[in-house]
Amino acid sequence: MNDPEASNECIVLARVPGETLEPADFELRGEQLALTDPGGDVTVAASTFGLNAGLRTRLGTGHSTTLGPAIDPGDTPRSDAIGTVTASDRPDIQVGDLVTGLLPWARVSTVDGGGLRVLSPDADPLRHLTILGHVGKTAHTALMTVGRLRAGETVWIPAAAGGVGSCAVQIALRAGAHVIASAGSPAKLDHLRDTLGVADVFDRHEDLAQALERHAPDGLDVYLDLVGGDSLRTGLEMLREHGRAVVAGLAGAAPTRPILQDSAELISRRISMIGMSVTDYPHAQSDLEAFVEHHEERRPFVASATTHHGLAEMPRAFCALFSSEVIGRGVVDLRNEPGPATPGPRS
Ligand SMILES: NC(=O)c1ccc[n+]([C@@H]2O[C@H](COP(=O)([O-])OP(=O)(O)OC[C@H]3O[C@@H](n4cnc5c(N)ncnc54)[C@H](OP(=O)(O)O)[C@@H]3O)[C@@H](O)[C@H]2O)c1
Structure with a gap:
């Protein structure tokens, strides 16, 4: 050596x-x-x-x-x-x-x-x-394996112009989902719109529930939680029947109110909240690579x-x-x- x-x-x-x-x-x-x-x-x-x-x-x-x-x-x-x-x-x-x-x-x-x-x-x-690395692997596993995101479904991705987020929006778009992305600055929102091709973006400093009602009036099927706190609470509130909240990160601030007021909400809307760590998925890298290869030619990743x-x-x-x-x-x-x-x- x-x-x-x-x-x-x-x-x-x-x-x-x-x-x-x-x-x-x-x-x-x-x-x-x-x-x-x-x-x-x-x-x-x-x-x-x-x-x-x-x-x-x-x-x-x-x-x-x-x-x-x-x-x-x-x-x-x-x-x-x-x-x-x-x-x-x-x-x-x-x-x-x-x-x-x-x-x-x-x-x-x-x-x-x-x-x-x-x-x-x-x-x-x-x-x-980026897309073929740890952040891409996390985004793909959280959305596709854990969140079971399907074409035509609506997903909200916060911190969407960050490491995991910028991979997640690209994966979700290629999976045929309606993507709603939020981020913390005008430059990030421009990046999401102009470079990554997300039509529905909003600034996370806005009222989250109002912004989501504007972009997803029928509610969300999947919420990819990268930040926790009030985003997680709002994401859960906005899930429609059989919706899934995939809890993967805590990049945000502590919540101002309890995340969930009443567990009956989970039952009435049959929604689920799933914590995930990418380290639990031995096939995550090969699954990601297969997905990227499948979509790369028609719509290259950034x-x-x-x-x-x-x-x-x-x-x-x-x-x-x-x-x-x-x-x-x-x-x-x-x-x-x-x-x-x-x-x-x-x-
Ligand atoms: N579970 C797993 O296996 C796994 C694996 C990898 C990463 N992660 C998690 O994924 C998350 C993202 O990781 P990353 O490395 O890609 O970081 P990142 O998204 O590049 O950076 C964190 C972002 O969080 C956003 N943020 C900061 N304060 C916020 C707040 N109060 N509310 C909402 N957003 C806020 C900021 O973006 P804006 O200002 O644009 O909102 C910031 O750029 C982290 O929580 C990380 O722990 C989990």
Whole structure:
């Protein structure tokens, strides 16, 4: 194996974050760092990271989730990433292979190769961090496997211009659904309309129930919950008979009223509320790839992302996920010198 300690750099959580996450909650460390997992057998030089808003719930909270363990001060967070193998003790992974998988926020790390997938040498990193990556897999599993979304049905997707959301709207449109998408800024709404092709969009700062009554007067069949709080309450209220609320994320604020006043509502409308974690679906990646391949030629997918440059930008890029600044998935590219984010998505 190569020496992963040579001239490495990584990002660590510097302190327990307050209510609002700040770049200063993180620190770039450039010492001789050994980022080697127990049993790690493949060393990867990372080139591009995709950022996950869900990581926020594990930072300094002591809470683990289905997507990973709690992250304490001094720990290095992980995200799905693309990199090149510089050393390998596995027969199925060779030096020089382009791989994707969960990697620490570091230039170089040695991880369990069992969690890596080899990509073709000419694979487009942005595509593998968006529609073909963790966020695309989450969106496809939540809508199609768990939500059983069918052509002609009406679905509401909040945080629709984010990482999971921008994949979800594209998948739902290609599945033949009537898509209603909400987001937090005019630029995001323009992106949803003009780049992703969603006709029915509204600003999440509007009254949610009024906006949904305007766009879906007959109610919703599926609500993809990425934010929780008042959105979840409103999504449940708007479900029509046999509607499904797929609860996948908590990116929003706490609810101002109880999510459900009376469980009789579930019975009278035969509606269901289903919590999901993409980690429970072993076929999620192959199901997603089959769906994308089936639809790609007739209606190509957009790799929707905002790219930041340089490892040192990682903390700022991560904090920006929670503003309305990042359109599509937040991506950090280590191949270029640090600099401002490349605005807007790539199609
Ligand atoms: N269950 C699973 O297996 C699974 C897997 C992956 C991700 N997830 C979850 O999916 C969600 C989205 O993840 P992501 O990484 O793609 O993040 P993201 O959507 O790119 O970023 C989070 C977005 O949430 C929106 N938001 C922030 N505050 C809000 C509020 N008060 N009300 C409504 N929306 C608010 C913001 O968009 P706007 O300002 O445009 O609204 C923000 O851009 C996260 O909750 C994550 O945990 C779940």
